[in-house]
Amino acid sequence: MSDNAITLLDAVNLAMARALDEDPNVVLLGEDIGANGGVFRATDGLQARFGERRVIDTPLAETMIAGLSVGMATQGIRPVAEIQFMGFIFPAFEHLVAHAARMRHRTRGRxxxxxxxxxxxxxxxxxPEHHSESTETLLAHIPGLRVVIPSSPARAYGLLLAAIRCDDPVVFLEPKRIYRASKTLVEDNGEALPLDTCFTLREGNDITLISWGAMVQETLxxxxxxxxxxxxxxxIDVATLNPIDHATLIASVHKTGRCVIIHEAPHHGGMGxxxxxTLSEQMLTSLQAPVRRVTGDDTVMPYYRNEQLYLPDVDDILIAVRETMEYSG
Structure with a gap:
């Protein structure tokens, strides 16, 4: 176990260091990730430790980063590419959607x-603008593309190791609001956490609260x-948005009869x-109240003076839960 408690950001760094150390086919690439350690310092110290051929600084070209990663991955390398902010991921969509997600199907498993x-x-x-998006739904809609979001240092470490070892493409979204929000002890033992599985963080009987990413903190x-x-x-922390572990969610809501879903992304068309x-289709007669959603607004994320008006908070969740508990039909 590490000598000190570490942040989610530290856990990401720790997982990448472990993966680089145990598998010579793992490489990191991205803008300023080497000498600079990345915009948030997620890769700090890794180039000095593993060299420029393993931790590669790239030009400012997201399309190239994604295309190069696809090519590497088909030839036995396990690339871990960084896009500096999710708002810059759209030039990479062509390679993610048309190539990475389809590769196994296209080659009939070859x-x-x-x-x-x-x-x-x-x-x-x-x-500033383009640095605060939560567009995970766009990615989770793509068959063949895993979408994974950690909500704590331990889950960041274990899920990132699992993602790097996975034989299919994974988009690993890191909630930067909680990069340094808290510290916990994380054992650097190389043990991965399972993908495609929800994590029940707290047992309860009256209502199920479902969330992922940074909003898990407000939910707890x-x-x-x-x-x-x-x-x-x-x-429940969903953790993997594609594919979703529906069985855990259904079992929980079957037990409680009520559900509130909390996420930061806009309300319309969100994963909520x-x-x-799915819950309504499969267990309508078990629900004691309509499923509620607490989400961001159907607007562009505002500039910093107003972003707290956009982000759901604890009071928003409390109101939704109280109204759900009081519902009488």
Whole structure:
């Protein structure tokens, strides 16, 4: 175990160092990730430790980064590419959607595409335009493309190791608002956490709260407040948005009969809508109240002076849960 508690950002660095050390086919590439250590310093010290052939500085060219990663991945290399901010990921979509996600299908299993595309995402750090997007739904809609989002240092370490070892492409979205928000002890033991699995962070009987990424923190705080009111909340971190572990979500809501879904992305067409539709389709008669969503607004993420008006907070979750608990039909 590390001598000191570490942040989510430290855990990302630790996982990449472990992967580089144990597998000579793992390489990192991205803009300023080498000598500079990346815009958030997620790769700090890794080029000095593993060399310029393993930790590669690239030009400012997201299309090239993604295309190069696809080519590497089909030839036995395991690239871990960084896109500096999720708002800059769109030039990479052509390679993710048309090539990475289809490689196994296109070649009838002859080739796979074991690449990871990392990107910080979400608001809350007073960033300029194009630096605070939460567009995970666009990626989760693509068959063959895993979308993974950690919500704690331990899950960042274990899920990133699993993503790097996965034989299919993974987009690994890191909620930068909680990069340095808290520290926990993380054992650098090389053990991965399972992909495609939800994590039940808190057991409860009255209502299920479903979230992922940075919003898990507010969700847990709301659950603490609600416990003082006598409301027992089950809190689930989805973690992998594609494919979703529907079985865990359905089992939880079958037990509680009520559900609130919390995410930072806009309300319309978000992953909350997909989860809500699945729950309604498969267990309508088990629900004691309509599934509620607490989300960001259907607007562009505002500049920093107004971003807190956009981001859901604990009070928003409390209101939704109380109204769901009081629903009588």
């Amino acid at each position: 080739l796979s595409c074991p690449m990871v595309l990392r990107a910080p995402f979400g608001g809350g750090i007073h960033a 705080m709301a659950a603490d407040r609600l416990a003082d009111e006598g409301v027992s909340c089950e809190v 809508a997909e989860i809500s539709a």
